[in-house]
Amino acid sequence: MLTGHRTWIFENNPVIISTGTVGGPFEANGNIPHAFNILHDDMWLEQASFEKAQQMMMEEACQYALKNSSIQKEQVSFFISGDLINQITPTSFAAKTIGSPYFGLFSACATSMESLALAAFMINANGADYILSGTSSHNAAAEKQFRYPTEYGGQKPPTAQWTVTGAGCALVAKTGQGPRITSATIGKIVDMGMTDPFNMGGAMAPAAVDTIMTHLKERKVDISYYDLIITGDLAHIGREVALDLLHKNDINIPEEKFVDCGLTVYREDQPVLAGGSGPACSAVVTYGHFLDLMKKGKLEKILVVATGALHSPLSVNQKDPIPCIAHAVSIEAGSDVT
Amino acid sequence: MADKKKKNLPPNAQAYQDFQDKREVKRPILKNCIKAFLVGGFICFIGQLISTFYIYYFDFTEQTAGNPTTATLIFITMLLTGFGVYDRIGQFAGAGSAVPVTGFGNAVISAAIEHRTEGFVLGVGGNMFKLAGSVILFGVFSAFVVALIKTIILTWGGL
Amino acid sequence: MIFFWAFVIGGLICVIGQIMFDVFKLSPGHTLSILVVSGAILDGLGLYEPLIDFAGAGATVPITSFGNSLVHGAMQEAEKHGIIGVITGMFEVTSSGISAAIIFGFIGALIFKPKG
Numbered sequence: 001m002l003t004g005h006r007t008w009i010f011e012n013n014p015v016i017i018s019t020g021t022v023g024g025p026f027e028a029n030g031n032i033p034h035a036f037n038i039l040h041d042d043m044w045l046e047q048a049s050f051e052k053a054q055q056m057m058m059e060e061a062c063q064y065a066l067k068n069s070s071i072q073k074e075q076v077s078f079f080i081s082g083d084l085i086n087q088i089t090p091t092s093f094a095a096k097t098i099g100s101p102y103f104g105l106f107s108a109c110a111t112s113m114e115s116l117a118l119a120a121f122m123i124n125a126n127g128a129d130y131i132l133s134g135t136s137s138h139n140a141a142a143e144k145q146f147r148y149p150t151e152y153g154g155q156k157p158p159t160a161q162w163t164v165t166g167a168g169c170a171l172v173a174k175t176g177q178g179p180r181i182t183s184a185t186i187g188k189i190v191d192m193g194m195t196d197p198f199n200m201g202g203a204m205a206p207a208a209v210d211t212i213m214t215h216l217k218e219r220k221v222d223i224s225y226y227d228l229i230i231t232g233d234l235a236h237i238g239r240e241v242a243l244d245l246l247h248k249n250d251i252n253i254p255e256e257k258f259v260d261c262g263l264t265v266y267r268e269d270q271p272v273l274a275g276g277s278g279p280a281c282s283a284v285v286t287y288g289h290f291l292d293l294m295k296k297g298k299l300e301k302i303l304v305v306a307t308g309a310l311h312s313p314l315s316v317n318q319k320d321p322i323p324c325i326a327h328a329v330s331i332e333a334g335s336d337v338t
Numbered sequence: 339m340a341d342k343k344k345k346n347l348p349p350n351a352q353a354y355q356d357f358q359d360k361r362e363v364k365r366p367i368l369k370n371c372i373k374a375f376l377v378g379g380f381i382c383f384i385g386q387l388i389s390t391f392y393i394y395y396f397d398f399t400e401q402t403a404g405n406p407t408t409a410t411l412i413f414i415t416m417l418l419t420g421f422g423v424y425d426r427i428g429q430f431a432g433a434g435s436a437v438p439v440t441g442f443g444n445a446v447i448s449a450a451i452e453h454r455t456e457g458f459v460l461g462v463g464g465n466m467f468k469l470a471g472s473v474i475l476f477g478v479f480s481a482f483v484v485a486l487i488k489t490i491i492l493t494w495g496g497l
Numbered sequence: 498m499i500f501f502w503a504f505v506i507g508g509l510i511c512v513i514g515q516i517m518f519d520v521f522k523l524s525p526g527h528t529l530s531i532l533v534v535s536g537a538i539l540d541g542l543g544l545y546e547p548l549i550d551f552a553g554a555g556a557t558v559p560i561t562s563f564g565n566s567l568v569h570g571a572m573q574e575a576e577k578h579g580i581i582g583v584i585t586g587m588f589e590v591t592s593s594g595i596s597a598a599i600i601f602g603f604i605g606a607l608i609f610k611p612k613g
Binding site for chain 3: 365367370371374375376377378379380381382383384385386387388389400404405406407408409411412413415416419420421422431432433434436437438439440441442443445446447448449450451452453454458462466469470472473474475476477478480481482484485486487488489490493
């Protein structure tokens with residue numbers, strides 16, 4: 001059901017019946033290694049290229065999501081996914097292996113929640129039985145495409161972020177045991193004229209704030225309704241800016257309730273500069289870590305706001321600013337959901 | 339190209355950028371300059387050692403020792419790049435490792451290594467000068483202009 | 498003594514590059530291009546050769562010397578053959594850096610894999 005301009009309420013409570021999360025060596029050494037079904041100790045996964053390694057991780061995440069449920073591959077109605085690489089080819093090749101009908105998406109690091117919102121809508125509307133919703137990213141493949149060759153001795157500023165190598169996938173169904181997807185707010189492009197591709201957090205913060213404020217208004221809930229507001233990859237800079245912007249707009253969220261996946265996935269002493277980023281960042285941390293806390297009863301209601309910077313190396317060279325977007329999905333535990 | 343001073347930004351965007359700017363972690367300029375000085379100076383020091391070696395043990399003079407020195411430094415760069423060490427040096431030293439000719443070598447070599455999965459002809463060959471191409475372009479063209487102007491001046495001066 | 502000046506002058510040229518990175522927010526491509534052009538202009542003015550005599554590798558190792566060698570090659574040939582020498586002579590003095598980069602780049606691609 002549509003409420004307001006761009007918020008969906010899912011009356012039929014689509015449920016995430018299982019998840020699959022995969023990580024690479026940096027993530028294995030990170031803050032939440034327990035959140036992964038499998039961790040790889042090298043970037044290549046014995047494949048011929050970084051892009052094929054990323055494809056492999058997406059396939060693995062889907063396989064784990066299916067393995068952790070009682071559903072067979074053939075029962076999956078749709079696979080909704082995307083990634084950062086040109087023309088999202090790693091995802092498309094993974095879709096070939098997975099074999100389900102496929103929706104390919106692009107919203108950079110906001111892809112995970114764009115996918116989950118669409119999946120929940122389809123399940124809620126009885127347009128599908130089971131949907132695999134996820135994303136993947138690979139640090140070296142992203143660096144090669146967006147910035148410099150991986151062995152290049154360029155110096156990154158302290159505002160730069162580290163793309164997560166991994167994949168996260170959720171299996172969404174009409175009924176079953178698991179956290180429920182209760183609503184979603186779809187983002188609009190927010191462009192504040194930021195042009196530095198090494199400061200994506202600062203560029204994305206206004207988009208996150210815009211979506212959060214719209215969600216609260218349109219769903220008619222107060223910020224205290226949620227146990228946690230989880231942003232995708234604002235990292236140090238973006239999170240501080242977003243927090244201040246929210247306070248400036250009278251949304252008095254306490255600091256401990258405003259967490260960021262980019263700051264959760266890695267430890268402080270890892271050389272990740274401002275924090276983690278990438279489509280897989282919000283996916284692995286949400287599906288592997290926060291949903292795990294929810295299943296253990298430590299969290300009841302979360303709002304996951306994945307943020308994406310929708311520039312390309314070409315647009316940066318052509319002196320265009322970085323347009324950003326944020327998609328929000330609310331996930332709630334238990335059977336007492338309204 | 340500081341993105342603060344764009345002329346045609348709408349007021350809310352300008353206000354946001356000022357807001358964001360106050361919360362942005364600034365680059366440690368002084369620390370970076372010191373690191374660049376030390377590493378850059380050290381690389382040149384090594385270059386001087388290599389030059390001196392070529393002058394005394396081979397038949398090079400001070401003028402001609404530059405060529406084998408450069409080649410040797412780039413060979414070392416290939417090893418450092420290939421073993422995944424140069425990018426760490428680069429993060430630490432910034433311009434200290436980018437400005438010496440080793441930085442030029444690293445730009446070419448790292449691009450070549452990176453694009454090998456796309457084949458040697460189109461991948462390696464087609465992408466090798468991705469980063470270093472601008473140095474060659476502007477080096478050659480500016481040298482052309484400078485030499486042209488100087489030659490014209492000298493020719494007219496001699497008339 | 499030349500070792501000391503090689504260190505200092507080389508270091509200072511790198512500091513200029515670092516300032517271009519951090520204060521002027523220029524990319525490495527822009528910075529190195531500006532430095533190369535500066536080297537060419539300084540040699541045109543006759544100022545780079547004395548710097549090389551003074552600082553040795555401190556002036557020949559930074560990328561600025563690339564601009565300097567290109568002008569040198571062009572000027573040498575122009576003295577012999579007139580204005581067409583400006584084009585024909587350019588790479589005579591300076592081939593080592595580019596050849597080495599190409600050759601070792603290719604060898605590197607043959608034997609190394611990116612480490613990520």
